[in-house]
Amino acid sequence: MLSQMLQLLLVACGRKGYLILGKGIHGLIIERGFGLGLEVSNALMDMYVKCESLPEEKQVFDELPEKDIVSWTSIICGMVQCKFPKEVLELFCDVQSSGIEPDGIILTSVLSARASPGALDYGRLVREYIDHKAIKWDIQIGTAVVDMYAKCGCIEMAMQIFNVMPHKNVLTWNAMLNGLAMHGHGQKALQLFEEMVREGMRPNEVTFLVTLTACCHCGFVGEGRRYFHWMKSQQYNLPPRLEHYGCMVDLLCRAGLLDEALELTKAMPMLPDVRIMGALLSTCKANGNVELPREILDRLVEFDSRDSGVYVLLSNILAINQRWADVTRIRRLMKMGIEKTPGSSVIEVDGKAHEIIVGDLRYPQDKHIRLFLKSLSDTQIKSFLKSILNGHS
Numbered sequence: 001m002l003s004q005m006l007q008l009l010l011v012a013c014g015r016k017g018y019l020i021l022g023k024g025i026h027g028l029i030i031e032r033g034f035g036l037g038l039e040v041s042n043a044l045m046d047m048y049v050k051c052e053s054l055p056e057e058k059q060v061f062d063e064l065p066e067k068d069i070v071s072w073t074s075i076i077c078g079m080v081q082c083k084f085p086k087e088v089l090e091l092f093c094d095v096q097s098s099g100i101e102p103d104g105i106i107l108t109s110v111l112s113a114r115a116s117p118g119a120l121d122y123g124r125l126v127r128e129y130i131d132h133k134a135i136k137w138d139i140q141i142g143t144a145v146v147d148m149y150a151k152c153g154c155i156e157m158a159m160q161i162f163n164v165m166p167h168k169n170v171l172t173w174n175a176m177l178n179g180l181a182m183h184g185h186g187q188k189a190l191q192l193f194e195e196m197v198r199e200g201m202r203p204n205e206v207t208f209l210v211t212l213t214a215c216c217h218c219g220f221v222g223e224g225r226r227y228f229h230w231m232k233s234q235q236y237n238l239p240p241r242l243e244h245y246g247c248m249v250d251l252l253c254r255a256g257l258l259d260e261a262l263e264l265t266k267a268m269p270m271l272p273d274v275r276i277m278g279a280l281l282s283t284c285k286a287n288g289n290v291e292l293p294r295e296i297l298d299r300l301v302e303f304d305s306r307d308s309g310v311y312v313l314l315s316n317i318l319a320i321n322q323r324w325a326d327v328t329r330i331r332r333l334m335k336m337g338i339e340k341t342p343g344s345s346v347i348e349v350d351g352k353a354h355e356i357i358v359g360d361l362r363y364p365q366d367k368h369i370r371l372f373l374k375s376l377s378d379t380q381i382k383s384f385l386k387s388i389l390n391g392h393s
Helices: 002-016 019-031 038-050 054-062 069-081 085-097 104-113 120-132 139-151 155-164 170-182 186-198 205-218 221-232 242-254 258-267 274-287 292-303 308-320 324-335 366-375 378-392
Strands: 344-349 352-357
Touching: 002 019, 002 038, 019 038, 038 054, 038 069, 054 069, 069 085, 069 104, 085 104, 085 120, 104 120, 104 139, 120 139, 139 155, 139 170, 155 170, 170 186, 170 205, 186 205, 205 221, 205 242, 221 242, 242 258, 242 274, 258 274, 274 308, 308 324
Parallel strands: none
Antiparallel strands: 344 352
């Protein structure tokens, strides 16, 4: 009964991202000698990977006296999520040596980890395993293989597999479109997009993003405008996100359409990011525009950019035009410090808000909380766990 409660609680912590609470439960399990069965250990690993805390997950995994398919899947997914492709391949070899057959989830994860330039040999190794074991190619595995070949630049092989797949979902189409867009095959990407629509597959936000990226890389201004307005139409009703605006501004700036790019930036429902501002500034520098940088400076102050490169570029443009007062203003901003503000969480206790900052161990009640946890009896701990579970149900 306790084991099941612990598993459910750890699952809840993972879903909500409650890493501190999850660590506390882990510590209580060890301190009270409840014992870490395989199911609880797997739940702990799953909680840590969802909270992006790989070192703790790896420690739990390494200390397991026995491992099942869930254990291997969890650690491999964690390595993929934290972008450790070399370790993923090593684990893929280890799981085979342990006598456990990798399932579709593991194979898909390993393939996605190897979906990057220079990783083609590793991806082929995984594909050879799939073929050797006569594992059925479902949509997930097929999509992962297409994505791997496409991102590695093997467009012909990716397209060959894509064309013979009997069933495809929107992720499959997006993987192929992204590969074409990444490697300069803009015209083929647009043709594939049109084919996707003709076959009745509904594009999503990612589909339009990679299609706009293809337009941007190949300078297809008219097509980019059309797709951008198309996604907002009643047919799809997909509000453009910051990334979509970024592609359009970049496309217009590369074409020298600075005024149109600026108007689009002003019409955005959200504040522009560094990519958008950087594109506008680069176009200003190329065109020798003097007036636009002042507008951009005001927007930089408004959205509080933390990217020093944007400020340096803007400062150089203004210095060339001898606008020293604005140059001084920018340098003053930079001296104030361009750094990220740490994230924080706010909880309410007895009607009072408490802010806990990420990485800050100086919380004034920290010592009392630890003493309280140590004073709890086993019965009180079980009651505490039940109350939290009921609160999350």
